[in-house]
Amino acid sequence: MTYFNQIDFNELTDVDQSIYGYISNNIEKVPYMRVREIAKESHTSSSSVMRFIRKIGFDSYNEFKYSFKETNSEPETVSQRQEILGVNNFSNDVYEVMEQVARLILQAENIVFFGMGSSGAMCDYAARRLATIGFNAHSLTDPTFPLYQKLKNTADNIVIVLSITGNTVEVVEAVNGYKNLDDFKIVAITSDKTSNIASMADYILAYRVEMIHLFHFNDMTSQLPTVFLIEELIDKVKNLDDEY
Structure with a gap:
């Protein structure tokens, strides 16, 4: 998944990897989910999801969702x-x-x-x-x-x-x-x-x-x-x- 190509996976905790795994396997759903929904589906907590989002360079969940949706949208025709x-x-x-x-x-x-x-x-x-x-x-x-x-x-x-x-x-x-x-x-x-x-x-x-x-x-x-x-x-x- 190219969206995460700048992440150093050696720096991810087990919890981070669970969150990453869920997001990378549910690209179409994530832009429409809430933080607590991602936490529930990845068997983590809302605070863990937010820490992961900040770790990959975003200040807020809304910023993450917008950028994520833009990055994984269909290519321009x-x-x-x-x-x-x-x-x-x-x-x-x-x-x-x-x-x-x-x-x-x-x-x-x-x-x-x-x-x-x-x-x-x-x-x-x-x-x-x-x-x-x-x-x-x-x-x-x-x-x-x-x-x-x-x-x-x-x-x-x-x-x-x-x-x-x-x-x-x-x-x-x-x-x-x-x-x-x-x-x-x-x-x-x-x-x-x-x-x-x-x-x-x-x-x-x-x-x-x-x-x-x-x-x-x-x-x-x-x-x-x-x-x-x-x-x-x-x-x-x-x-x-x-x-x-």
Whole structure:
């Protein structure tokens, strides 16, 4: 059962294991049960159930039930995923801005895709895709990398920052070092047009997406909008390049 994949079972008491065993074998029932019902069925006590719930990272039973139900619900259908890419989930000027950014890329000496976590994985994908069509593209996922020193003797540099929230502290601090440099243009691909990253950007490709987190800190937010914008942007660059 993937829901409990972060538990260290060596730390579970016999009582904890009884509770775990009942929950894992009754996935469909648990979101609709009360604490005392789980205690009764697992032959434990309500206080033991609550201790187990707190041990796996939840502050309340309601929080546990909601997260448990979301984690073990049916996967999104194709049509639900298609809705993520609906026209209403992107800013009205997205293609206008994309055209401007694509023309900048055509003239750029260096294009750096910068992000962390799952956004970092998108940077690797974007840089590889852009390099494939002949552009000097790089992926940067380490905010401490001396990018300015590396590029200080170059001109026409573009930093394309990928951040779902637009407020990741390490990314914000790094981008802040480039925002007022004449040889750098900053493009933000983010879900929040009012975020710190967006406020420092020269161009913003914005989208809307539901934030999803498991166990408080595991980010499961879809990157489909980011992939869509990356592919549309790079296709635009290729089409403009072919015209010359």
